[in-house]
Amino acid sequence: xxxxxxxxxxxxxIDDALPEEEKNRAEAHLRSCEACRKxxxxxxxxxxxxxxxxxxxxxxWLKTRVMARVxxxxxxxxxxxxxxxxxxxxxxxxxxxxxVLIAVVAWNVYRAGEPEFRQAAPSxxxxxxxxxxxxxxxAPDTSIGEAEPAARKKQVPAQPPAAREDRGARKPGxxxxxxxxxxxxxxxxxxxxxxxxxxxxxxxxxxxxxAKETAGREAAQAAAPGLSAAGSARADLAISLxxxxxxxxxxxAEALLRDLGAPSIExxxxxxxxxxxxxxxxxxxEAFREKLRSLGAVRERGPAAPRPGGPLAIRLEIxxx
Amino acid sequence: xxAFEILVERHQKRMLNVAYRMLGDYDEACDxxxxxFLAAYRAIRTFRREAKFSTWLYGIVxxxxxxxxxxxxxxxxxxxxxxxxxxxxxxxSVTGQVVDGRQDANAELEKKEVQRAVQECxxxxxxxxxxxxxxRDIQGFSYEEIGDMLNLPDGTVKSRLFRARAxxxxxxxxxxxxxx
Numbered sequence: 001x002x003x004x005x006x007x008x009x010x011x012x013x014i015d016d017a018l019p020e021e022e023k024n025r026a027e028a029h030l031r032s033c034e035a036c037r038k039x040x041x042x043x044x045x046x047x048x049x050x051x052x053x054x055x056x057x058x059x060x061w062l063k064t065r066v067m068a069r070v071x072x073x074x075x076x077x078x079x080x081x082x083x084x085x086x087x088x089x090x091x092x093x094x095x096x097x098x099x100v101l102i103a104v105v106a107w108n109v110y111r112a113g114e115p116e117f118r119q120a121a122p123s124x125x126x127x128x129x130x131x132x133x134x135x136x137x138x139a140p141d142t143s144i145g146e147a148e149p150a151a152r153k154k155q156v157p158a159q160p161p162a163a164r165e166d167r168g169a170r171k172p173g174x175x176x177x178x179x180x181x182x183x184x185x186x187x188x189x190x191x192x193x194x195x196x197x198x199x200x201x202x203x204x205x206x207x208x209x210x211a212k213e214t215a216g217r218e219a220a221q222a223a224a225p226g227l228s229a230a231g232s233a234r235a236d237l238a239i240s241l242x243x244x245x246x247x248x249x250x251x252x253a254e255a256l257l258r259d260l261g262a263p264s265i266e267x268x269x270x271x272x273x274x275x276x277x278x279x280x281x282x283x284x285x286e287a288f289r290e291k292l293r294s295l296g297a298v299r300e301r302g303p304a305a306p307r308p309g310g311p312l313a314i315r316l317e318i319x320x321x
Numbered sequence: 322x323x324a325f326e327i328l329v330e331r332h333q334k335r336m337l338n339v340a341y342r343m344l345g346d347y348d349e350a351c352d353x354x355x356x357x358f359l360a361a362y363r364a365i366r367t368f369r370r371e372a373k374f375s376t377w378l379y380g381i382v383x384x385x386x387x388x389x390x391x392x393x394x395x396x397x398x399x400x401x402x403x404x405x406x407x408x409x410x411x412x413x414s415v416t417g418q419v420v421d422g423r424q425d426a427n428a429e430l431e432k433k434e435v436q437r438a439v440q441e442c443x444x445x446x447x448x449x450x451x452x453x454x455x456x457r458d459i460q461g462f463s464y465e466e467i468g469d470m471l472n473l474p475d476g477t478v479k480s481r482l483f484r485a486r487a488x489x490x491x492x493x494x495x496x497x498x499x500x501x
Contacts, residue, residue, distance in 0.1 A: 011483035011490075015457075017464070039490075041501035046490040049439045049500075050458045056341050058333045062351055066329050066358045067322075073363070074322065 010040045235315035243296035246318040250274035256291045260284040274318040279311040336382045342455040343386040345444040353389050357382035380470035442492040450485035
């Protein structure tokens with residue numbers, strides 16, 4: 001065995017790692033080779049130096065950090081539901097999807113119920129001059145603001161189909177603020193006729209305007225009890241007024257009715273004929289006639305048949321000459 | 322979780338020392354040890370019961386250190402480091418120049434310098450020799466355990482180790498002079 005062959009085997013002699021046969025051959029060579037004995041001594045010295053290396057101590061934070069990261073990783077493996085709803089993280093997929101879903105459902109519900117909403121909502125034409133008879137019939141002694149929601153609830157189903165169709169065919173006329181306000185006036189003995197007006201299909205018109213009631217109008221109503229509803233269908237007196245300009249004459253007549261204390265005026269405009277329906281006290285009838293004559297040619301159709309002591313339901317048709 | 326904490330407590334020092342002797346850098350060794358524990362935690366379900374847990378665990382840290390060595394091979398501080406450079410020791414202190422033989426050298430300082438030289442010689446070994454030398458001659462694992470850790474046959478472990486010892490002896494002799 002040459003020294004070159006011995007070099008690697010000597011390293012195995014340090015910890016007795018050589019097989020027995022090789023170990024014997026190596027020891028035999030060492031006995032006769034000074035250089036290899038020196039090499040073995042150097043190997044042992046190097047091994048001693050290596051084994052003498054001091055150990056380093058782990059920093060105090062090592063275990064802490066390892067366990068902190070282990071726990072962090074363990075949290076990441078928690079249930080998917082918990083992760084999805086963990087409040088400190090922005091879980092865009094589930095929360096955004098939920099928001100979109102809610103919006104889509106709400107939109108579909110709205111679209112599905114839109115026809116009903118349209119039917120239930122008061123149209124501008126209905127608002128004009130609409131009495132609040134139903135509202136007052138259900139809760140005559142309550143304030144307007146409180147009666148309005150209940151009235152709306154009860155009015156819609158109370159309307160017969162024929163009445164709905166009738167109103168649906170009507171052209172929506174201009175809405176006048178005063179009329180809308182007046183239509184909201186409620187309370188008083190005359191409103192007991194509300195159910196009859198319901199049958200005529202005029203019930204729901206003013207319900208939506210009840211909130212616009214003012215204290216001043218309440219005072220006006222107190223001064224003229226029983227005039228809250230126009231009662232267009234059953235007029236005590238039908239008057240035709242022939243003028244050049246029905247629209248402006250209607251404005252004048254309307255102002256006149258208000259001056260005479262008519263709390264609620266219904267106005268429709270159909271094919272150039274403006275119809276005003278209102279209630280006034282009998283004592284104001286003559287003054288009303290006089291004023292009308294100043295506006296144009298007056299014809300009364302049908303005899304006035306007022307109930308004794310009650311207000312007159314007047315239907316005024318203003319036609320072009 | 323608590324069981325794993327006990328394992329960390331029990332093995333952290335040896336894990337760190339394996340990494341430190343392989344890398345020669347304390348901070349990097351801490352980092353590698355930390356990553357090795359985390360890798361072990363994540364892979365603990367793959368641990369085969371018939372294997373020895375410590376063997377499996379140290380195999381992970383050796384592998385992590387080996388990967389770190391590959392990553393840092395191009396780093397300037399490793400490329401330019403020489404024995405004349407001031408070096409950071411395991412306790413964080415910085416030593417000065419190699420003790421001049423004409424001066425009265427402080428024994429402790431000389432010991433540190435020798436240890437630094439030994440560490441540097443170990444670091445200059447090829448990775449395949451270094452890891453076996455660290456595991457056997459520094460950490461005292463058996464040949465069988467080292468074979469399991471590195472997935473090497475016994476004969477390969479031994480031949481690599483003997484060569485590693487021979488290279489180290491030559492390296493140390495060139496740095497420190499006569500060893501025996």
